[in-house]
Amino acid sequence: MNLAIVLVLLAVIPTVLISTLIYRKDIVEKESSSLLARLFAGGILSAFLVIVVSSIAILFIPFLGQEISELGYFEMFISIFIGIALIEEACKWVIFDFIGWNNREFNYVYDAIVYMTFIGLGFATIENISYVAETGIQTAILRAVCSVPGHVFFAIHMGYYLGLAKQAKLNKRPDLEKKNKWLSLIIPTIYHTI
16 A cells, blocks of 8 residues: 555544544434534634634744744743644634534534534644654654544533533523633633643
8 A cells, every 4th residue: 555545544544533433422413414524624724724824923923933942931832822722723713603603503512512523623634644744654643642632622622612602692691602702712722732
């Protein structure tokens, strides 16, 4: 088998396994496959959005474009917090807002977790393919164990708070809706930074 095909399979298999697990855990009301496909594609799109937003951020904070190993501790923290975690999580959040927030199928808290997981897996898939193509099998194995589950972990937390925000909106509690929307971005960004 061609090495390129093996690398792509190694990059994609973790996302297929995790998406299947999350989908099966949705026991109340399954989401449509067309919606899940759009969310996954939106996650892929968010990876490209990250590139655009990161390029703009570098214009304002030039050291975001430097290698992490070249930075001092404070600059390293800012680079990870803003240049990686906040930008990636915000781009995934925007995709959710565009595709999932007003979707008629969004009627349970767990729906937001499923939606965000599929967005996160779309993002992780394209990110995985790019890293694995560049650095090989060892990276595929490491990312399968760390990075892909990491993006799912961030997505679950973001989805949970977005689900609570939607619940608050339906209960006409704009204060809780706003609070949970902010938490849906802040909490995953903190986890991603760590």
